Amino acid sequence: MTTPPAARLGNITKSFGRFPALSGASLEVRSGEIHGLLGENGAGKSTLLSIFGGRLRPDAGSLEIRGTRTEFGTPGDAAAQGIGMVHQHFALVPAFTVLENLALGYRSSRSRWTLPIPDLRDRAARLQAETGLRVPLEASVERLGVGDRQRVEILKALLIDPSIILLDEPTAVLAPSEVDTLFGLLDRLRAQGRAIVLVAHKLDEILGVVDRVTVLRRGRTVLTAGRDEVDGPALVRAMVGEGPVADPAVPDIPRPRGGRVPPGEVVVSLEGAPTSGLNGPLEIRRGEIVGIAGIEGNGQGSLAMALAGRSRPPGTRVRLPAHLGFIPQDRTRSGLAGSMSLVENLALALHRDPAYRTSRPGLPSLLRWSALRERAGELMERYGVSGPGLDAPVAALSGGNQQRVVVAREMALARDVLVAENPTRGLDVASTTFVHQQIQSLSSTGDRPPGVVLISTDLDEIMALAHRIFTIVRGSLREVPRDARSREEIGGLMLSGVEAV
Amino acid sequence: MRARPFIAIMGNPWVSGATALALTGLVAAASLWLGGFDPLAAFASLVRGSLGSPGAFLSITLVRAVPLILTGLAVGVAFRAGVWNIGAEGQLYAGAVAAVWAGLHFGTLPAALLVPLVLCASALGGVIWILVPAFLRIRMGVGEVITTILMNFLGIHLAAWMVRGPLQEPRGIFPQTESIPLSAQLPVLFPGTRLHLGFPLAMGLAVLAWGFYRWTVAGFRASAVGASEEVARVAGAMDVNRVLTGTFLASGALAGLAGGVEVAGVTFALYEGLSPGWGYTAIAVALLAGLHPLGIVGAGVLFGALEGGAGAMQRNAGIPSAWVSAVEAMVILSLLAVGVASRSRTAGPPTTANESGGIVAGTGGSDEDPGHA
Numbered sequence: 001m002t003t004p005p006a007a008r009l010g011n012i013t014k015s016f017g018r019f020p021a022l023s024g025a026s027l028e029v030r031s032g033e034i035h036g037l038l039g040e041n042g043a044g045k046s047t048l049l050s051i052f053g054g055r056l057r058p059d060a061g062s063l064e065i066r067g068t069r070t071e072f073g074t075p076g077d078a079a080a081q082g083i084g085m086v087h088q089h090f091a092l093v094p095a096f097t098v099l100e101n102l103a104l105g106y107r108s109s110r111s112r113w114t115l116p117i118p119d120l121r122d123r124a125a126r127l128q129a130e131t132g133l134r135v136p137l138e139a140s141v142e143r144l145g146v147g148d149r150q151r152v153e154i155l156k157a158l159l160i161d162p163s164i165i166l167l168d169e170p171t172a173v174l175a176p177s178e179v180d181t182l183f184g185l186l187d188r189l190r191a192q193g194r195a196i197v198l199v200a201h202k203l204d205e206i207l208g209v210v211d212r213v214t215v216l217r218r219g220r221t222v223l224t225a226g227r228d229e230v231d232g233p234a235l236v237r238a239m240v241g242e243g244p245v246a247d248p249a250v251p252d253i254p255r256p257r258g259g260r261v262p263p264g265e266v267v268v269s270l271e272g273a274p275t276s277g278l279n280g281p282l283e284i285r286r287g288e289i290v291g292i293a294g295i296e297g298n299g300q301g302s303l304a305m306a307l308a309g310r311s312r313p314p315g316t317r318v319r320l321p322a323h324l325g326f327i328p329q330d331r332t333r334s335g336l337a338g339s340m341s342l343v344e345n346l347a348l349a350l351h352r353d354p355a356y357r358t359s360r361p362g363l364p365s366l367l368r369w370s371a372l373r374e375r376a377g378e379l380m381e382r383y384g385v386s387g388p389g390l391d392a393p394v395a396a397l398s399g400g401n402q403q404r405v406v407v408a409r410e411m412a413l414a415r416d417v418l419v420a421e422n423p424t425r426g427l428d429v430a431s432t433t434f435v436h437q438q439i440q441s442l443s444s445t446g447d448r449p450p451g452v453v454l455i456s457t458d459l460d461e462i463m464a465l466a467h468r469i470f471t472i473v474r475g476s477l478r479e480v481p482r483d484a485r486s487r488e489e490i491g492g493l494m495l496s497g498v499e500a501v
Numbered sequence: 502m503r504a505r506p507f508i509a510i511m512g513n514p515w516v517s518g519a520t521a522l523a524l525t526g527l528v529a530a531a532s533l534w535l536g537g538f539d540p541l542a543a544f545a546s547l548v549r550g551s552l553g554s555p556g557a558f559l560s561i562t563l564v565r566a567v568p569l570i571l572t573g574l575a576v577g578v579a580f581r582a583g584v585w586n587i588g589a590e591g592q593l594y595a596g597a598v599a600a601v602w603a604g605l606h607f608g609t610l611p612a613a614l615l616v617p618l619v620l621c622a623s624a625l626g627g628v629i630w631i632l633v634p635a636f637l638r639i640r641m642g643v644g645e646v647i648t649t650i651l652m653n654f655l656g657i658h659l660a661a662w663m664v665r666g667p668l669q670e671p672r673g674i675f676p677q678t679e680s681i682p683l684s685a686q687l688p689v690l691f692p693g694t695r696l697h698l699g700f701p702l703a704m705g706l707a708v709l710a711w712g713f714y715r716w717t718v719a720g721f722r723a724s725a726v727g728a729s730e731e732v733a734r735v736a737g738a739m740d741v742n743r744v745l746t747g748t749f750l751a752s753g754a755l756a757g758l759a760g761g762v763e764v765a766g767v768t769f770a771l772y773e774g775l776s777p778g779w780g781y782t783a784i785a786v787a788l789l790a791g792l793h794p795l796g797i798v799g800a801g802v803l804f805g806a807l808e809g810g811a812g813a814m815q816r817n818a819g820i821p822s823a824w825v826s827a828v829e830a831m832v833i834l835s836l837l838a839v840g841v842a843s844r845s846r847t848a849g850p851p852t853t854a855n856e857s858g859g860i861v862a863g864t865g866g867s868d869e870d871p872g873h874a
Contacts, residue, residue, distance in 0.1 A: 310735055326735070334735035337728035348725055348737040351718055365718040406736075 004067030006031045006164050006195035007052070007083075012061035013219075014047055019399075021047040022058070023219040029164065029195040034186055036206050036227075037199045039216035040239050040295075040459065040491075045199045046088065048216065049168050052197070053085035054078030066163075079105070084162030086153045088169045088199075094142035098135055098152050099124065106159055120159075127158055131185055147178045154185070164195045171200055183209045203235060215239055233488060240459050240491035264288065267416045267451045272316035274303055277478045282470070284417060284451040289443050291466025292455045292477070293494050299475030300455050304328070304421040307453055323450075325349075325414030327406055329421040335406045338395030342387070342405060343369070345394050346376045349409050375412075383408040384434070400431035407435055411442055414450045418442060421455045439465060459490060514791025518800075521789065521835035528835070529828045533820065543818045550813020551806035557813075560695040564767060566798075566805030568593070568776065570703040571759035572783030573790065573797040574710055575627075579752035581714065581792050582744060583727040588634060588649025589756040590780025591656025592627035596757025598663050599626030600764045601771040604681030605668070612684040616698075619685050620761050627757015628750050630656055635749035639742050645749075653780065661773050668771065677772035687766035697766035703798070706755070710794035723748055756780060777808070778826075785833045804829065 005028045014022040022044045029035045039045045050056040054075040063070050065081050078085070092101050102120050124137055133151045141149060150170060157165055167186075171179050186196055186209065200206045213230065215223040215238040223230070223238040230238075264286030271281040284290050294300055305311040306318055308326035328334045336345050347367060350356050356372050359365045376390050385404045387397040394402060403423070410418060420439065424432040443452045455472075456462050462469055469480040471493040480490055530540035551562045572589040579586035586592075603622035607615055630652055637643035661676075663669075668678045687697040713720040725733040726744045733739045759779065764771060786804055790796030807829065811822035 305735075310738060326738075328735050333729075334731045336736065337725060337732040340725070340728050344721070344725075345736075347721060348732065351721055352738070357718055364713075366716045367718055367721055369716075409736075 003031070004064070005029060006066060008062075008064040009048070009052060010062040010064070012048060012051060012058045014044075014051065014056065014058045020219055022051075024221070025061075025216055025219060026221045026224075027052070027197070027214050028224065029197055030212075031163065031195050032190055032193045033211040034190050034196045034198055034209055036210035036213040037197055037216065038203065038206075038213055038235060038239055040457070043216040043239070044219040045216055046168055047219075049085070049166050049197065049199055052078070053083060053166050055085075076105075079160050079162075082160070082163040084157030084160055084165050086150070086157050086165070086167040086170055090149050090153050092141045092149060092152060095140060097140050098137045098144075098155075101141055101152060102137075102156050102159060104156075123159060124155060127155060131155075131158065131188065133158075133185065147174055150174065150182075158189075162194065164197070165189060166197045166199075168199045170198070171205055179205065203232060203239075207232065207235075233492070236488050236491045240487045264449075264451070267321045268307060268453070269319045270307060270316065271318075273313070274299070274306075274316065274472070274475055274477050277476045278470075282477060284453055286416075286451050287443055287449045288467045289439065289452040289454055289465050291462035291469045292453065292472050293457075293459055293462045293469060293480075293490055294455075294472035295457060295494055298472050300421060300457075300472060301329070303472065303475070303477075304419055304453075304455050308419045321416030323413060323415035323417075325410030325412070325418045325450075327410050327418070327420040327423045329425060331402055331406050336394050336402055339393050341391045342380065342385075342394055342397075343373050343376045343390050345405060346379070346409050347372050349413055350375070353413075379408040379412060380405075383438075403431060403435065407438055411438060414442065414452075417451045417453065419453045419455070422457060423454070424456075424458070424461060436461070436465060459487060459494065463487065463490070514793065514796070517836065517839045518789055518791060518796070521832060521839045524835040524838065525828065525831045528831050532824075532827070536820075538818060538820055543814055543820050546817040547807070547810035547814045549810070550817075551810030556694065557809070559691065561809035562802065562806045563700055564695050564697070564805075565809045566801045567697075567699040567703050567766065568759040568763050568779045569782060569786050569804050570707060570798055570801035571699075571762060572756050572779050573786035573801050574703070574707060574794060575752045575755035575759070576783045576787040577790065577792045577794060577797050578710060578723075578755060579748055580787060581727045582723040582748040583730065584638075584745060584748045584752065585644075585646045586631065586634075586649050586749070586752045586756075587646055587784065588631065588652045588656075588780070589752075589759070589783045590776060590778065591649070591653035592630040592753050592756035593760040593763075593776055593780050594656040594660040595626040595630035595760065596623035597626075597760030597764045597771050597775055598660055598668070599623050599629075599757065600761035601663075601668060601678050601681060604685035604765065605679060608682040608685065610684065612688075615682075615685045616687060616765065619681070619765050620702075620758060623761020623764070624754040624758045627753040627755070627760070629753075630757065631749050631753030635746065635753075638749075639745050660771060660775065664772055670770075675772075678770045680769040681765065685765060686769055687762065695767070697762075699762035699766040702762065703801075706758075707794045707798045714794070719747070756783075782829055785829050785836075788836055789832055 007027075007029050009025070009027045012022050012025045013020070025044055025048050027035075027037065027048060037045050037049070047056065051058045051061075051072065054073050054077055057072055063072055070081065075085070093104070096104075099117055099120055102124055103115055103117060106116060106120060121137060128134060133155050135144070135148050135151045135155065141152060144152070170182060174182060186198070190196055198206060198210060207227070210227055212224065212226050213235065214221055215235060217239060223235075266283045266285050268284040269281045275282050292300070292303070302311070302313055304326075306313050306316050308324060309318065309320045310326070312318070332338065337348065340348075347356070347369075350372060351367060356368050356375075357365045358368060373390060379385075380390070383404045385397070385401050385408065387394075387401050394405060397405065407423065410420075418439070423439070424435050439452055439454065443449050454462060454465055463485070469485065469490060470477045471480060471490065473494070478493065480493065484490070530544075533540040533543050550557060552558050572593060575589045575592065576586060600619045600623035604615065604619045607618055610618065631649070634645045634648035634652060637648050638645040664676045664678055670677060670679045687699055690696045690698065690700070714724060722733070722737070722739050722744050725737050725739065726741055726748075730741050733744070734741050760775070763775065768775060782804060786800040787797055789800040789803075807825050811825040814820050814825075815822045
């Protein structure tokens with residue numbers, strides 16, 4: 001190697017609270033290449049890219065730009081070093097026109113005090129002619145479709161004439177034909193000698209366009225290779241791991257034998273659009289854990305809401321039991337009211353239960369706060385919630401303890417079925433283990449244990465807990481055959497929806 | 502989607518309320534001193550005028566407090582469930598119009614029937630005035646902050662048109678209505694004072710509201726929706742729109758009732774400028790009380806004393822009574838300042854501030870927690 005790489009990130013670590021997002025991630029990109037950054041959800045791709053682009057500061061690690069050791073800085077510093085970023089969730093002001101959005105963060109050489117609109121109009125027009133990124137410059141961004149918005153983002157990144165371009169899941173929002181157009185553009189940018197980093201989790205889509213790939217798994221770089229040195233299955237193995245590895249995040253618990261479904265009455269049955277790929281309705285029985293694996297954004301949210309009876313998507317019929325617990329994925333947004341006390345948060349779910357209310361004819365129903373308090377104290381002890389007390393707002397609890405509160409509450413409700421969506425996301429190892437153990441013991445204790453639906457983007461979690469496994473791709477469920485319970489097979493199904501990658 | 506003008510989380514509502522009042526007192530005294538007045542003399546005449554004698558307290562302060570308590574409850578009930586009803590003023594006028602109309606139209610009925618009828622009509626008037634904002638918010642997602650404010654102008658002008666048109670007194674000289682008959686008027690509690698039945702009525706409603714939030718399932722649902730609609734829907738499996746509908750209607754009814762009680766208890770006729778902005782002052786009343794129904798009674802009496810003593814202060818100390826309006830505004834600003842200060846001291850996770858985002862929130866449940874034991 002005579003010329004240094006365009007950029008090299010070495011041994012990056014970054015934690016959010018107690019949750020390690022990156023623990024030893026490295027990435028090297030060369031000028032004139034398209035570099036694919038791959039990994040499962042939560043592997044740390046977006047975090048690594050944000051550090052590269054100056055939006056996040058790592059806890060430790062090194063950065064070299066064109067062979068020179070550099071400090072991590074702000075997005076402005078990154079731009080000054082020729083790093084342009086195309087965000088996954090567009091960082092555009094909807095009410096502004098395209099030109100006004102381009103003017104954000106753009107420093108004109110002519111004047112510090114006036115908007116560089118005329119200057120920008122020239123530059124943007126020239127760039128558009130060069131790249132074929134045709135977007136009406138005077139249109140307001142809110143009137144543009146996602147494809148156009150992404151073109152605006154790319155234009156904005158190109159304005160600084162970057163030598164390195166970072167694209168965070170640019171294909172996620174695009175239609176197939178737009179993806180082709182995007183890749184054509186990336187091709188041209190590569191030919192100009194720029195380095196391009198492309199994050200994606202739809203493997204088959206980007207394999208045709210990348211020169212080299214780096215695979216992240218649980219915050220670590222596990223593979224860097226040229227496109228010709230690896231094939232699809234090898235990449236999937238790298239992304240999802242090989243065999244039943246003893247992983248720190250997955251507790252050592254007795255694994256259910258795949259396929260041996262404990263007998264029990266059907267407690268949930270779902271028919272309609274999501275089950276079009278199955279032979280019949282999705283049925284959950286008492287005592288079984290049904291895992292639904294999928295890449296984020298494939299319709300898990302609406303499936304969970306439907307299975308929990310919180311919404312009725314058109315064309316879907318659900319039969320639900322009386323006593324249902326629901327662990328929603330985003331506990332701070334939909335699971336707990338931060339300003340309310342622990343007792344009140346418990347009452348959120350239990351206020352419907354006749355055991356906790358007094359009703360006399362002709363009078364409004366009253367809540368039995370003393371009974372609720374007692375129950376809250378009991379549950380918090382059983383689930384080991386530590387915090388400032390039953391009357392303090394739950395916002396004062398740590399993330400792990402907040403999740404314990406949700407788990408405790410919903411498990412208390414789940415006498416017939418528990419629906420859990422990514423119940424361990426963002427939890428540290430101890431809390432993750434705890435939640436997994438609780439789910440297992442819930443579904444295996446007592447004469448009439450509830451059924452469990454575990455919707456998760458974490459394949460290890462599903463593999464460790466579920467009796468039966470389904471994948472969800474674009475809202476549609478497919479059952480994983482009993483003899484295909486391997487990481488590669490399921491991973492392949494999750495990643496592309498087809499069996500052979 | 503919903504407009505949330507400013508957000509503050511206060512710790513203990515008693516502490517923040519008292520601190521804000523102290524701060525207001527300081528700023529108010531400073532403003533008088535800068536204007537060349539003697540703050541102590543001014544405060545003394547203010548207190549004498551509002552609390553100095555049983556007559557002043559009963560006939561001035563408490564009578565003034567009644568519409569403030571009722572509109573304060575209207576605002577408090579709304580804010581607790583996350584409904585930003587800034588339209589109590591318009592709803593009050595709509596209620597006053599309805600009350601006068603009912604009092605005149607059914608004037609031959611005996612008092613035992615007519616008084617309840619007049620009050621119910623005023624509540625209904627307030628409800629009608631909030632229907633449009635409620636519909637727009639619940640069905641179309643239009644922020645009620647703007648629509649309720651706009652409905653204020655319509656309500657004020659509705660009354661102005663009524664007293665010149667359909668409801669003008671028969672001689673057609675003055676822009677006001679005929680007086681409602683004695684049988685439509687609220688009885689006076691103590692002979693020789695002007696304190697009328699509206700005061701115990703307002704107190705009773707405040708106690709009811711307090712019990713509602715403290716004990717009932719429906720009250721808990723309203724507080725939960727106010728804490729976070731999303732959480733109420735997902736974790737509480739609640740019908741959020743139903744809670745919002747009930748909240749809008751109750752809030753409109755309370756504000757309308759304020760207009761009816763004022764007409765039936767004090768003025769007996771409708772005229773332009775019936776309310777000196779009670780519907781707006783109500784926001785300060787409710788916020789000062791941390792949205793607590795019983796606190797609203799206290800804050801209403803305090804503001805009633807301020808407004809009631811303003812006249813005496815103008816006569817005796819020469820301070821324009823408009824200064825009192827400035828003091829009322831200072832209370833809100835002080836509350837915000839105290840809220841921001843206490844929030845920066847006890848900085849919590851930013852997400853919780855977003856989800857409970859109130860105008861000033863001592864809301865949710867934290868203020869009533871000690872009572873759950």
